[in-house]
Amino acid sequence: ARKDTKPSLFAFIVPAKIKKTSVGRHLIKRKMSAVIEKTLKDVKEGYSCFIFAKKDVSALPFGNIESEIMGLLKDAKMLNEKRI
Numbered sequence: 001a002r003k004d005t006k007p008s009l010f011a012f013i014v015p016a017k018i019k020k021t022s023v024g025r026h027l028i029k030r031k032m033s034a035v036i037e038k039t040l041k042d043v044k045e046g047y048s049c050f051i052f053a054k055k056d057v058s059a060l061p062f063g064n065i066e067s068e069i070m071g072l073l074k075d076a077k078m079l080n081e082k083r084i
Contacts, residue, residue, distance in 0.1 A: 001047055008047040008078070010036050018056050028058050035066045044078050 012032045014025040032051060036043075051072070057065055073079050 003046070005045050007040065007045055008043050008049060011048075011050045012053070013050060014053040018053055019058065024056075024058060028053055028056070031057065031062065031065050032069060034062070035069045038066070039070065039073075042080055043073060044080055047078055049076075049078070 010033070012029040014028045016025070019025045019028060032053070051069070057068075070079075
């Protein structure tokens with residue numbers, strides 16, 4: 001948590017161990033980023049977050065990726081009360 005009221009920041013890390021090609025890594029990052037863009041208005045302000053991909057999610061449907069990330073945000077108590 002930061003000590004400000006600016007929108008939360010997110011960074012996505014996909015190691016080469018997960019996906020060998022940079023094109024594949026960027027595809028995973030774009031999918032995760034799309035989930036955050038869709039739900040950023042529901043995320044509390046003032047956080048800096050790093051999301052690490054631990055397995056290849058490029059073949060998963062968007063809904064599965066979204067539910068995983070939303071679960072992480074909910075567990076971290078980063079969602080506004082109206083979203084929970």
